[in-house]
Amino acid sequence: MSAPHILVKDDGRVRIITIDRPDRRNALTPVTVAEMEAALREAADGSDIGAVVLTGSGGHFSAGGDVDHILDAAGGDDDAGLLTMMRAFHRVVVEIWESRLPVVAAVSGIAYGGGINLALVCDLVVMSADARICEVFVKRGIVPDVAGAYLLPRIVGMHRARELMLLAPEIGAERALELGIANVVEPDADAALATAVAKAHELAAMPDYTVALTKKLVNRSLDADLRGSLELEAVTQAAALRSKAAVEGFEAFRQSRGKGRR
Structure with a gap:
């Protein structure tokens, strides 16, 4: 458009x-x-x-x-x-x-x-x-x-x-x-x-979901105290860790680490 x-x-x-x-x-x-x-x-x-x-x-x-x-x-x-x-x-x-x-x-x-x-x-x-x-x-x-x-x-x-x-x-x-x-x-x-x-x-090229959550976390930090920022961090990280991108990323890391130990 x-x-x-x-x-x-x-x-x-x-x-x-x-x-x-x-x-x-x-x-x-x-x-x-x-x-x-x-x-x-x-x-x-x-x-x-x-x-x-x-x-x-x-x-x-x-x-x-x-x-x-x-x-x-x-x-x-x-x-x-x-x-x-x-x-x-x-x-x-x-x-x-x-x-x-x-x-x-x-x-x-x-x-x-x-x-x-x-x-x-x-x-x-x-x-x-x-x-x-x-x-x-x-x-x-x-x-x-x-x-x-x-x-x-x-x-x-x-x-x-x-x-x-x-x-x-x-x-x-x-x-x-x-x-x-x-x-x-x-x-x-x-x-x-x-x-x-x-x-x-x-x-x-980054995972859309985690980019969006990270942007939100950084922007909100401008007006939050430490405790408020930590709580938002916990909530957004919990959401991010359940995402498909995080699961696939950690699984790929685990597999590559396992190969390196052989």
Whole structure:
């Protein structure tokens, strides 16, 4: 499935979702994020797809929220239009965060505001060397959105997050790698996308059930105390150990160990 604001391509068990508004540097509107949400949900609801890559067309990931749409939403007599817009953005954040599928962001060019924060929600981030990111919100007279204020301190630490959000510097891919925002930096956009797709295939080759449970366990740990995290660990591990993949994996290990002892 493709839609006016996105392109969707399935490469084996990997779904590649491309934000396709190159004339607007892939700026995000409620329509854009709703299409992304639908493509993600469709992939997660079936069994054919094991991982997702999220990227942008035209050499940029995303410039963040579409200014024209934001101004239109802000022009009403009350906050209704703005709240509707923000909740549309929040739905795609939750879809990525809670999806059973791992999502890999391939980031090149501009990734500003809601654009970089959308990448932060993903499970892995691959950047090209030309990527430029900025938590630009304060400079625009607004506050961070698309879960940025929740995620960034957990990734880079509180003081670094304050620096990036209050001073809003533009930083490059290598600095993002140093801070832990990026997992990998590749020489150009094509290489970044290729690496993201390769990592997605690697993830898709893992047992789906245990990938989903591990993602859930890691995400929930951000808000759980030690005892709560241990209880969730016990419940998810018990479920994982009953899965077909675990039984087959342990049986194969036992057989190989037995051969090694002969």
